[in-house]
Amino acid sequence: MAPLPPATLATLVALAVIHAGCKAGGRTHEDMGMSIAACLTRRQPGRVLTAQLVHLDTLHFLLNAFALASLGGAPQAAVGGHAVQYFVATAELMCLTGALTLAGLALLARLPLLADRLRPGTPAPPWTAAVADRAARSCIVGYSGIIFGWFQLVALASGGRVPLPVGGWTVPALWGPTLSLLACAVIIPQSSALGHAAGLVSGVLVWAVGLRWLTPGAVVTLAVWGAAVAAARFQAARAEASGGDGGGDEEAGQRAGLLDAASAQARAAAAAAAMARAAAADGER
Numbered sequence: 001m002a003p004l005p006p007a008t009l010a011t012l013v014a015l016a017v018i019h020a021g022c023k024a025g026g027r028t029h030e031d032m033g034m035s036i037a038a039c040l041t042r043r044q045p046g047r048v049l050t051a052q053l054v055h056l057d058t059l060h061f062l063l064n065a066f067a068l069a070s071l072g073g074a075p076q077a078a079v080g081g082h083a084v085q086y087f088v089a090t091a092e093l094m095c096l097t098g099a100l101t102l103a104g105l106a107l108l109a110r111l112p113l114l115a116d117r118l119r120p121g122t123p124a125p126p127w128t129a130a131v132a133d134r135a136a137r138s139c140i141v142g143y144s145g146i147i148f149g150w151f152q153l154v155a156l157a158s159g160g161r162v163p164l165p166v167g168g169w170t171v172p173a174l175w176g177p178t179l180s181l182l183a184c185a186v187i188i189p190q191s192s193a194l195g196h197a198a199g200l201v202s203g204v205l206v207w208a209v210g211l212r213w214l215t216p217g218a219v220v221t222l223a224v225w226g227a228a229v230a231a232a233r234f235q236a237a238r239a240e241a242s243g244g245d246g247g248g249d250e251e252a253g254q255r256a257g258l259l260d261a262a263s264a265q266a267r268a269a270a271a272a273a274a275m276a277r278a279a280a281a282d283g284e285r
Contacts, residue, residue: 033139108135145199152203
């Protein structure tokens with residue numbers, strides 16, 4: 001294997017340090033993961049980004065580190081060859097992957113409600129309840145989505161064949177990301193297929209649009225806006241912590257009720273479907 005670029009090495013070191021800190025601090029998925037409850041109900045949107053840098057299981061970290069290292073210098077070369085472009089593209093992948101993953105979880109959690117609106121008066125299929133309940137309870141961590149985003153970027157930048165993250169095999173560029181996604185879903189069924197798919201879509205978006213923004217002026221602008229938003233959120237948090245009339249608690253309760261409605265509606269739909277089947281069976285007798 002060729003020596004890794006300094007940018008990739010820095011990424012691996014940062015992920016290793018974060019992993020070691022989480023293990024030493026006894027962090028859990030509830031503490032660090034991206035979920036509907038944490039990001040929306042408890043108003044912690046920052047987890048959309050931070051959760052992607054966290055590995056709570058050492059094997060999970062090693063698999064992702066190996067997958068990223070196996071790509072070698074291809075990601076950096078795909079975005080122009082400069083470390084700054086690599087890190088900006090990584091930030092774009094992180095933002096897009098996190099946003100798409102959270103949006104997907106929210107959509108799946110409301111699947112029974114959507115099915116009811118599409119077919120009013122007809123009970124939602126029983127499987128929608130299971131999907132909605134799993135989405136409502138999902139808590140995602142790990143760098144996998146960004147790695148799949150990089151794999152998609154490398155595939156689009158290459159006109160020939162690309163290496164798979166495992167095994168050392170090469171496949172046609174356009175096959176690689178999809179085959180890797182399917183293989184990961186089969187070999188590691190507990191992995192987040194939604195997060196991986198979001199990474200693939202993010203890779204396409206960064207390739208089609210994001211790379212045009214990788215200029216020094218754009219980097220400075222994004223950094224300034226990011227600092228301004230962070231400062232505004234910090235001031236708002238201080239103001240909320242220093243006092244208030246309880247409106248924040250009421251709003252959080254309302255959001256919790258809205259988000260919990262998906263799981264409750266899913267169970268109600270399943271119960272209604274079971275009662276309808278039982279009534280039909282009694283009628284046939």
